[in-house]
Amino acid sequence: MTTIADVAQAAGVSISTVSYVMSGKRTISQETRERVEQAMADLSYSPQASARSLASRSTSILGLQAPIRAGVDVHVVMQIVAGALKEARLHHHDILLLTSDDAAGVERAARAGMVDGVLILDVETSDPRVGSLADLSIPSVLIGLPDTADQLICVDFDFEAAGRLAAERLAERGHRTVTLLGAPPQVQARHTSYSDRLTRGFLSRSREVGLTATVLPCPAGPGATEVVDALLAGSPETTALFVHNEAALPFIAARLLASASAAPIEIVALSPAELALHVPGVSDVIDLPAEELGAAGARTLLAAIRGERSPGPELLTPRFAHSPAEPATV
Amino acid sequence: MTTIADVAQAAGVSISTVSYVMSGKRTISQETRERVEQAMADLSYSPQASARSLASRSTSILGLQAPIRAGVDVHVVMQIVAGALKEARLHHHDILLLTSDDAAGVERAARAGMVDGVLILDVETSDPRVGSLADLSIPSVLIGLPDTADQLICVDFDFEAAGRLAAERLAERGHRTVTLLGAPPQVQARHTSYSDRLTRGFLSRSREVGLTATVLPCPAGPGATEVVDALLAGSPETTALFVHNEAALPFIAARLLASASAAPIEIVALSPAELALHVPGVSDVIDLPAEELGAAGARTLLAAIRGERSPGPELLTPRFAHSPAEPATV
DNA sequence: ATGAAAGCGCTAACAC
DNA sequence: GTGTTAGCGCTTTCAT
Numbered sequence: 001m002t003t004i005a006d007v008a009q010a011a012g013v014s015i016s017t018v019s020y021v022m023s024g025k026r027t028i029s030q031e032t033r034e035r036v037e038q039a040m041a042d043l044s045y046s047p048q049a050s051a052r053s054l055a056s057r058s059t060s061i062l063g064l065q066a067p068i069r070a071g072v073d074v075h076v077v078m079q080i081v082a083g084a085l086k087e088a089r090l091h092h093h094d095i096l097l098l099t100s101d102d103a104a105g106v107e108r109a110a111r112a113g114m115v116d117g118v119l120i121l122d123v124e125t126s127d128p129r130v131g132s133l134a135d136l137s138i139p140s141v142l143i144g145l146p147d148t149a150d151q152l153i154c155v156d157f158d159f160e161a162a163g164r165l166a167a168e169r170l171a172e173r174g175h176r177t178v179t180l181l182g183a184p185p186q187v188q189a190r191h192t193s194y195s196d197r198l199t200r201g202f203l204s205r206s207r208e209v210g211l212t213a214t215v216l217p218c219p220a221g222p223g224a225t226e227v228v229d230a231l232l233a234g235s236p237e238t239t240a241l242f243v244h245n246e247a248a249l250p251f252i253a254a255r256l257l258a259s260a261s262a263a264p265i266e267i268v269a270l271s272p273a274e275l276a277l278h279v280p281g282v283s284d285v286i287d288l289p290a291e292e293l294g295a296a297g298a299r300t301l302l303a304a305i306r307g308e309r310s311p312g313p314e315l316l317t318p319r320f321a322h323s324p325a326e327p328a329t330v
Numbered sequence: 331m332t333t334i335a336d337v338a339q340a341a342g343v344s345i346s347t348v349s350y351v352m353s354g355k356r357t358i359s360q361e362t363r364e365r366v367e368q369a370m371a372d373l374s375y376s377p378q379a380s381a382r383s384l385a386s387r388s389t390s391i392l393g394l395q396a397p398i399r400a401g402v403d404v405h406v407v408m409q410i411v412a413g414a415l416k417e418a419r420l421h422h423h424d425i426l427l428l429t430s431d432d433a434a435g436v437e438r439a440a441r442a443g444m445v446d447g448v449l450i451l452d453v454e455t456s457d458p459r460v461g462s463l464a465d466l467s468i469p470s471v472l473i474g475l476p477d478t479a480d481q482l483i484c485v486d487f488d489f490e491a492a493g494r495l496a497a498e499r500l501a502e503r504g505h506r507t508v509t510l511l512g513a514p515p516q517v518q519a520r521h522t523s524y525s526d527r528l529t530r531g532f533l534s535r536s537r538e539v540g541l542t543a544t545v546l547p548c549p550a551g552p553g554a555t556e557v558v559d560a561l562l563a564g565s566p567e568t569t570a571l572f573v574h575n576e577a578a579l580p581f582i583a584a585r586l587l588a589s590a591s592a593a594p595i596e597i598v599a600l601s602p603a604e605l606a607l608h609v610p611g612v613s614d615v616i617d618l619p620a621e622e623l624g625a626a627g628a629r630t631l632l633a634a635i636r637g638e639r640s641p642g643p644e645l646l647t648p649r650f651a652h653s654p655a656e657p658a659t660v
Numbered sequence: 661a662t663g664a665a666a667g668c669g670c671t672a673a674c675a676c
Numbered sequence: 677g678t679g680t681t682a683g684c685g686c687t688t689t690c691a692t
Contacts, residue, residue: 003669014679019671029677046441050389051669053380054684064427068412078404085427089435094444095427097394097411099419111376114424222580222609250552250581258588279552333685344663349687359661381685384668664691675680 002043011039022047053113062088062301063115065098065106065129067122072187073220073246076290077121079272080143083294084119091302103129110136117301119143123154123193139304143297144193145313153304154313155297159194162286162318163201166242166268169284169320171209173266175240178211179231181218181252182244188217198244198270220247225255232259240266246275246288253281273321287321332373341369352377383443392418392631393445395428395436395459397452402517403550403576406620407451409602410473413624414449421632433459440466447631449473453484453523469634473627474523475643483634484643485627489524492616492648493531496572496598499614499650501539503596505570508541509561511548511582512574518547528574528600550577555585562589570596576605576618583611603651617651 008015013032020026021036028036039045053059066081068074085095096115099105106129109115116138120129123144133140134151142154163180170178180202182188183195199215206213214235218227224245231238241256243249249269256265257280266283269276273287293316300310338345343362350356351366358366369375383389396411398404415425426445429435436459439445446468450459453474463470464481472484493510500508510532512518513525529545536543544565548557554575561568571586573579579599586595587610596613599606603617623646630640 001669005669015670016672016680017678020678023671025672027677032677046438048384048669049442049444050380050383051684052671054378054384054686055669055671057671057684059380061426068408074404074408078398078408081427082398085429089429094439096391097415097425097427099415105419108376109424112379114379222584251584254552254581254584331685335685345686346664346688347662350662353687355688357661362661378685381668382687384670385685385687387668387687662692664689666687666689668685668687671682671684673680673682676678 002045004045004047006043007036007039007045010043011035057113058116058305059114060092061094061096061115062298063098063106063109063118064095065100065102065118065120067100069100069122069186072122075246075275076272076288079290080121080294080297083291083296084298085294086291087295087298088302091298093298093302103132106140107132107136110138117141117305119297119301139301141297141301141304143293145197145315146193153300153310155293155300156194156313156315157288157293158315158318159198160201161315162270163198163203163242164205165286165318165320166270167202167205167209167211167213169268170240170242170266171206171211173240175266176210176212177235177237178206178213178240178242179235179238180213180215180242180244181224181227181231181248182215183217184219184245185217195244202242218243218245218248218252220245222251224248224251228252228255232265238265240268242268242270243282244270246271249276249282250279253279257281270318277321285321286318289316292316332375334375334377336373337366337369337375340373341365387443388446388635389444390422391424391426391445392628393428393436393439393448394425395430395432395448395450397430399430399452399516402452405576405605406602406618409620410451410624410627413621413626414628415624416621417625417628418632421628423628423632433462436470437462437466440468447471447635449627449631469631471627471631471634473623475527475645476523483630483640485623485630486524486643486645487618487623488645488648489528490531491645492600493528493533493572494535495616495648495650496600497532497535497539497541497543499598500570500572500596501536501541503570505596506540506542507565507567508536508543508570508572509565509568510543510545510572510574511554511557511561511578512545513547514549514575515547525574532572548573548575548578548582550575552581554578554581558582558585559589562595568595570598572598572600573612574600576601579606579612580609583609587611600648607651615651616648619646622646 004015004018008018018036021028021033088095106118118140121143123142123146130146145154145156188195203213218224268284269282270286272290273285276282276285334345334348338348348366351358351363418425436448448470451473453472453476460476475484475486518525533543548554598614599612600616602620603615606612606615
């Protein structure tokens with residue numbers, strides 16, 4: 001194991017000079033810097049994380065609490081995590097995985113000084129976890145938008161605007177009666193923040209533009225077909241669907257294509273673009289930029305750690321995705 | 331911030347006594363122990379991870395390199411991660427996420443002393459990452475079984491045995507011509523270890539039991555239906571499928587049910603049980619115990635960190651899953 | 661059964 | 677522009 005002292009000796013400088021070469025916190029002559037860097041390379045030196053963090057009282061580690069729950073779309077969660085990880089690494093930070101559904105885990109990591117801040121996913125409208133966040137000694141960022149978001153830093157996709165956007169598009173297309181096939185029943189029952197907001201935006205804007213709109217929860221996978229069947233049978237005047245459920249989307253689309261009714265049913269989807277763009281029967285896709293959302297969360301957390309207070313919730317604006325065939329004109 | 335010194339003072343003992351109360355590494359009188367524990371509780375003391383790890387030269391953190399690649403089944407990966415995390419926490423360890431596809435990331439974390447060991451997922455048959463693992467200063471465990479596994483500790487599901495098991499079951503059921511619909515093309519092209527082994531086991535046992543067996547890669551999602559169509563058209567004598575692709579399974583099953591051919595095609599699936607058991611048209615499910623696999627990996631890594639050398643690769647035995655309706659008789 | 665004290669490897673004053 | 681050194685909070689010999 002080579003230490004900073006070894007490097008200092010090899011370079012013929014003091015320990016602190018080596019430290020300052022690494023941190024850049026004071027000016028070093030070109031020549032000295034080169035000697036030190038050479039010595040570091042020769043000895044293939046890596047600073048010891050624990051020593052560094054003991055002395056500096058910071059770890060360069062972000063805590064991440066990701067959910068693994070019924071109804072949660074693993075694909076989207078993975079993308080958020082991937083985005084956060086990428087962004088964190090870009091800023092020389094690492095990510096410590098914190099057990100889900102466990103406020104104690106976040107507290108433990110914070111109090112042990114294992115992380116400089118925490119990123120929390122899949123926040124519910126009234127989330128029990130948010131209470132304890134306020135009196136942590138480290139900053140936290142929620143990906144989601146709970147009721148009690150007043151004092152908390154939140155980053156999320158603007159699901160409400162997405163709901164409005166979908167209603168507008170469907171109205172433009174001349175539809176009169178439409179249905180939102182949303183998150184799985186468990187998610188809606190938990191009043192997951194995003195599900196609530198999407199519904200609100202969709203219904204209110206539908207009303208404004210004269211659409212008759214209803215909302216139905218929709219299980220992932222094959223179960224979705226049953227919901228579609230029930231809907232078609234019970235409400236034949238429906239001419240379009242707004243689907244927010246990546247996992248159910250292919251099944252819904254396949255079902256509609258199969259049951260070749262007189263008037264085809266149009267589908268607008270809210271989904272990570274790459275998952276929905278090539279599903280046959282889907283005419284418009286509002287992109288859910290999951291990876292960017294994770295990155296934005298990490299970025300905001302890093303800013304908070306640096307002491308920059310962000311003003312209000314940061315909401316990513318929804319946009320329609322464009323297939324490679326019809327690229328956006330920007 | 332309360333330190334060990336605060337606790338020692340409050341309890342009227344020395345710092346080392348407090349330390350030994352926590353570690354249990356020497357006998358403490360009942361009375362002293364109680365005073366110390368009381369003091370810790372009163373001051374709500376949490377030991378500082380960095381200080382502890384600087385002094386002890388260990389972190390209680392496991393590095394985890396999980397893949398986020400094309401064709402990788404996110405659901406299975408998530409379950410493995412969840413299993414590893416659970417097991418790690420059970421043994422008072424945490425998990426640091428390491429960037430995928432990046433041997434440098436593992437090395438960096440190891441050399442900085444950030445982790446006590448690393449767990450590596452989705453290993454390919456000839457994985458470039460495994461080379462550098464051998465000369466890390468910390469132990470590593472692969473979930474997967476690469477060619478060059480001689481000196482490495484590996485834990486995996488016994489895909490080869492699973493392939494054999496499926497062939498046997500299909501033969502018992504009286505089939506003569508069968509097809510393995512396997513991992514997506516990208517995964518098979520990479521010669522991902524599990525895909526190779528499943529194929530080998532399935533084909534060799536098929537030969538032994540007199541089955542005519544072929545293997546087809548199969549994309550996830552709707553693309554799977556095309557593969558099924560092509561197969562049915564090109565090889566009408568096929569009477570059964572062995573499907574190893576959770577993401578494609580529902581589509582395959584749905585397609586077979588829809589195309590009501592004279593003789594129905596039987597499906598045996600290899601999948602996490604809870605994902606496949608309720609897909610209509612699937613007659614047998616070989617469970618892929620993803621969470622248990624993650625837990626086993628973590629357990630083995632923790633053992634290696636303690637210095638226990640495991641003899642050979644550890645392979646989880648495949649079993650048929652039983653639906654709630656027909657429970658196992660054990 | 662308990663204490664005293666020497667590190668662990670680094671950062672950041674405080675010198676010059 | 678560079679060096680000296682006092683911690684950071686803990687673990688673990690040595691003592692007793």
